[in-house]
Amino acid sequence: MNRRSISTIALFLVVTGLSIPQTATTYLTPEIRRVGDKLACKCGSCNNTVATCQMLECHYTSPARTKIATQLKEGKSDQAIIDGFVKEVGLAALAAPPAEGFNLLGYVMPFAAILLGLAAILVYWKRFKQPAAAVQVEGAAPSPPPTAADEKYRKQIEAELAEMD
Amino acid sequence: MENIGALALLLAFCFAVYAIIASVAGKLKSKPFLVTSAERAVYSVFFLTTLASGLLLYALIAGDYRLSYVAQNSNKAMPLAYKFAAWWGGQSGSLLLWAWLLSLYSTIITFQNRHKFRDMMPYTVAILMVVQCFFLLLVAFVISPFEVLVQGRGIVDVGDGQGLNPLLQYWTMVIHPPILYLGYVGFAVPFAFAMASLITRRRDDDWIQTTRRWSLVTWFFQGAGIILGAGWAYAVLGWGGYWGWDPVENASLLPWLTSTAFLHSVLMQEKKGMMKIWNMVLVASTFWLCIFGTTLTRTGLVSSVHAFAQSSIGGYFFTFLAIGIAATIYVILDRLDYLKTESQLESVLSRESSFMFNNLILVASCFSVLWGTLFPVISEAITGEKISVDAPFFNKVNIPIGLFLLFLTGIGPLIAWRRSSLDSLKRAFLWPTVASVLLVGVLMGTGIRHVYALMSFGLCLFVTMTIGSEFLKGAFAIRSRTGQNVVAAMVELTHRNTRRYGGYIVHMAIVIMFIGFTGKAFDKDTTVNVAEGQAFQLGGYDMKVREVKNGENDNYAWSHAKVDIMRDGKVLKTLEPERRNYKASRQPTSEVSIWRRLNEDVYLNFAGVEGDRAVIQAYIFPLVSWIWIGFWVLFMGTIVCLIPPKRRDVNATPTSRKSTVVRQPVEEAQLTQ
Numbered sequence: 001m002n003r004r005s006i007s008t009i010a011l012f013l014v015v016t017g018l019s020i021p022q023t024a025t026t027y028l029t030p031e032i033r034r035v036g037d038k039l040a041c042k043c044g045s046c047n048n049t050v051a052t053c054q055m056l057e058c059h060y061t062s063p064a065r066t067k068i069a070t071q072l073k074e075g076k077s078d079q080a081i082i083d084g085f086v087k088e089v090g091l092a093a094l095a096a097p098p099a100e101g102f103n104l105l106g107y108v109m110p111f112a113a114i115l116l117g118l119a120a121i122l123v124y125w126k127r128f129k130q131p132a133a134a135v136q137v138e139g140a141a142p143s144p145p146p147t148a149a150d151e152k153y154r155k156q157i158e159a160e161l162a163e164m165d
Numbered sequence: 166m167e168n169i170g171a172l173a174l175l176l177a178f179c180f181a182v183y184a185i186i187a188s189v190a191g192k193l194k195s196k197p198f199l200v201t202s203a204e205r206a207v208y209s210v211f212f213l214t215t216l217a218s219g220l221l222l223y224a225l226i227a228g229d230y231r232l233s234y235v236a237q238n239s240n241k242a243m244p245l246a247y248k249f250a251a252w253w254g255g256q257s258g259s260l261l262l263w264a265w266l267l268s269l270y271s272t273i274i275t276f277q278n279r280h281k282f283r284d285m286m287p288y289t290v291a292i293l294m295v296v297q298c299f300f301l302l303l304v305a306f307v308i309s310p311f312e313v314l315v316q317g318r319g320i321v322d323v324g325d326g327q328g329l330n331p332l333l334q335y336w337t338m339v340i341h342p343p344i345l346y347l348g349y350v351g352f353a354v355p356f357a358f359a360m361a362s363l364i365t366r367r368r369d370d371d372w373i374q375t376t377r378r379w380s381l382v383t384w385f386f387q388g389a390g391i392i393l394g395a396g397w398a399y400a401v402l403g404w405g406g407y408w409g410w411d412p413v414e415n416a417s418l419l420p421w422l423t424s425t426a427f428l429h430s431v432l433m434q435e436k437k438g439m440m441k442i443w444n445m446v447l448v449a450s451t452f453w454l455c456i457f458g459t460t461l462t463r464t465g466l467v468s469s470v471h472a473f474a475q476s477s478i479g480g481y482f483f484t485f486l487a488i489g490i491a492a493t494i495y496v497i498l499d500r501l502d503y504l505k506t507e508s509q510l511e512s513v514l515s516r517e518s519s520f521m522f523n524n525l526i527l528v529a530s531c532f533s534v535l536w537g538t539l540f541p542v543i544s545e546a547i548t549g550e551k552i553s554v555d556a557p558f559f560n561k562v563n564i565p566i567g568l569f570l571l572f573l574t575g576i577g578p579l580i581a582w583r584r585s586s587l588d589s590l591k592r593a594f595l596w597p598t599v600a601s602v603l604l605v606g607v608l609m610g611t612g613i614r615h616v617y618a619l620m621s622f623g624l625c626l627f628v629t630m631t632i633g634s635e636f637l638k639g640a641f642a643i644r645s646r647t648g649q650n651v652v653a654a655m656v657e658l659t660h661r662n663t664r665r666y667g668g669y670i671v672h673m674a675i676v677i678m679f680i681g682f683t684g685k686a687f688d689k690d691t692t693v694n695v696a697e698g699q700a701f702q703l704g705g706y707d708m709k710v711r712e713v714k715n716g717e718n719d720n721y722a723w724s725h726a727k728v729d730i731m732r733d734g735k736v737l738k739t740l741e742p743e744r745r746n747y748k749a750s751r752q753p754t755s756e757v758s759i760w761r762r763l764n765e766d767v768y769l770n771f772a773g774v775e776g777d778r779a780v781i782q783a784y785i786f787p788l789v790s791w792i793w794i795g796f797w798v799l800f801m802g803t804i805v806c807l808i809p810p811k812r813r814d815v816n817a818t819p820t821s822r823k824s825t826v827v828r829q830p831v832e833e834a835q836l837t838q
Contacts, residue, residue: 037557038557040553040555041555042553047409047410047411047412047555047556048404048406048409048555048556049555049556049557052404052406052556090550090551091550091551091552091553092550092551092552092553093553094552094553095553095555095556095557095558096553096554096555096557096558096561097540097544097552097553097554097558101548102544102547102548103544103548103552106536106537106540106544106554106558107558107561107562109532109533109536110529110532110533110536110537110562110566111562113529113532113533113536114525114526114529114566117525117528117529118525121518121521121522121525124521125510125513125518125521128439128506128508128509128510129509129510129511
């Protein structure tokens with residue numbers, strides 16, 4: 001094979017190689033997404049995570065994703081990578097504060113508020129509950145057990161009350 | 166022109182101050198002419214703010230670039246609609262919009278009640294004018310929209326402006342802020358009536374009767390504003406997020422949640438004379454949360470994507486909030502004797518209890534959003550360390566609360582007033598529960614393992630069935646008497662009690678929206694770097710870039726791609742995303758292209774150009790269209806609620822709890838109560 005043929009084949013291979021449709025480049029792998037979901041994007045105004053920030057050249061997210069990808073390749077665990085961000089940026093690096101110390105209050109308060117509200121409803125209910133209609137008078141004969149007719153009327157009243165609404 | 170505008174605002178401020186003094190003095194000194202004079206001052210405030218707004222609009226449309234506001238928010242190349250939208254695109258203009266809308270509302274209220282509530286109206290006018298004074302103070306003295314550009318001693322005309330923020334140059338942005346403001350500002354009216362009722366020591370519910378429709382319309386506008394904002398974010402920001410738990414988004418949600426609680430609990434006061442203090446607290450909270458929301462948007466207390474609206478007027482807002490909230494608390498505490506509950510609870514299993522739980526969850530939801538929004542500030546103040554509270558936090562806390570609320574939406578309407586029996590509850594909930602469990606089983610069978618998504622779909626079906634059964638039960642009762650077909654009977658049923666069945670339609674709208682929110686759990690996306698003729702795959706589709714073109718017009722330069730969405734080699738749709746670079750502001754934006762369908766949206770964003778290759782961000786958003794459909798159902802439900810019912814109990818007094826249903830035959834009661 002002469003030199004000219006080799007050059008022609010080489011050129012053909014290069015052109016063919018370039019002509020093959022390129023496989024799509026995914027910028028966000030599931031691994032990066034997994035770690036990035038726990039980290040806040042600190043670009044200044046967006047409320048997204050490193051995984052969900054969609055600004056293409058975000059000055060925070062783009063290098064953060066590269067860093068996550070590199071450290072994952074190095075074999076670092078998710079937690080070790082996240083700890084590294086926290087060491088560098090502070091707790092603000094996390095998308096949600098850790099549930100410890102004062103920040104635990106952040107998670108507890110909404111549910112504590114619900115419990116407090118439930119207690120308030122209970123108090124309200126006790127205070128404004130209608131007293132029992134029939135009070136057993138001391139010394140009086142006990143009420144007879146409900147008859148079939150009583151039961152029938154009770155059911156009818158309940159049905160009518162339900163239908164009224 | 167700028168002098169006339171500034172003078173109009175100054176005079177409006179003076180008239181508002183006069184209206185406060187004259188109405189209160191007229192009431193206290195029993196001088197009706199002063200009260201009438203104060204009411205005329207309200208009309209004058211409206212006339213003057215309209216004049217100022219008109220002048221600002223004229224300056225924006227005509228391109229008077231001597232005005233700082235016009236130079237910052239408009240330019241020659243902008244289409245007319247966006248020049249109009251520039252009115253609220255900047256700080257002082259949006260505050261002027263607040264003031265103008267409030268003056269419009271005040272005028273309507275004053276005119277409507279010119280012969281009614283003569284004891285309450287002076288205070289109602291005074292309270293509305295206090296709020297009016299605050300906003301006029303800002304636009305007349307602090308950040309006037311009529312400031313001119315000055316160099317040395319002369320006024321400068323810069324020839325052309327920077328233009329409206331390109332992100333705001335989108336059709337929903339032309340209507341989103343004013344509609345949201347119609348909500349924000351509108352809550353001032355029920356608040357003013359409520360406070361006036363307390364100040365005049367009234368024991369009746371006239372303020373509720375008077376403002377019921379007002380509250381409903383305002384509530385709708387607030388919700389519509391939120392949804393339009395979500396629609397804007399979805400279509401403009403380029404990543405398909407319709408809700409990002411941004412502080413300013415949260416701020417608009419807070420008063421909507423408390424007002425939703427109010428719309429429910431107010432029924433307790435109307436029908437049973439209960440929860441009067443709570444209703445006062447809710448209506449006041451709603452109004453002050455509106456002011457708080459405006460404060461967040463305008464002052465940048467917490468960092469937000471809505472940074473385009475921030476400035477240094479925080480001090481004024483915080484002072485107004487502090488004084489206003491303190492005064493409100495004082496008035497409520499001082500008048501507790503006039504807010505005594507008139508009846509008692511009969512059973513835990515009753516509509517009354519369900520309303521209490523509904524209110525608890527709505528207010529807890531409001532609190533959790535407020536807490537999450539402010540927690541970074543609180544935490545930093547206490548621990549000295551900055552933290553981030555982003556979407557994961559809000560989702561963790563609010564999704565369970567939201568699902569519980571959805572559950573209550575299904576349960577509440579089926580529980581009777583006064584009391585329900587376990588038997589009747591079993592009858593009402595058996596089939597919806599069985600169907601929901603079956604649906605969850607089927608979905609799990611198809612491989613869905615997302616717990617919240619399963620719960621949400623199950624609950625959506627549960628609520629749909631309970632609402633459906635209510636409609637059918639009533640419609641069959643009518644059909645059995647009139648012989649109408651079921652659809653006609655349903656229309657008849659709804660017409661007989663528009664408030665109740667309109668409310669059910671609104672509940673259905675919430676269900677539809679929840680279906681849309683749940684789709685978020687199944688989003689797919691990819692970002693690719695492709696040249697013309699190349700293809701990539703996502704969610705079962707082949708997406709082929711057919712053409713990439715560049716060009717420019719007066720307003721912006723653009724890059725445009727045509728992407729064929731294909732399945733099995735067949736082109737189903739061609740999407741055309743575009744990237745724009747606005748010349749005046751030198752800011753890039755994305756004009757995403759969306760193929761909207763009921764099952765999923767295919768969403769393409771032209772994110773940029775690298776050499777001769779286009780960077781395309783492609784997304785599949787399942788069920789997202791249901792959110793927008795839910796909005797239209799919400800609109801329909803609200804309209805139904807506002808239609809006067811066809812039949813009324815002729816013996817009914819204005820407060821419906823006085824006309825007890827016990828007097829009516831059971832069937833009639835079911836249809837009309």
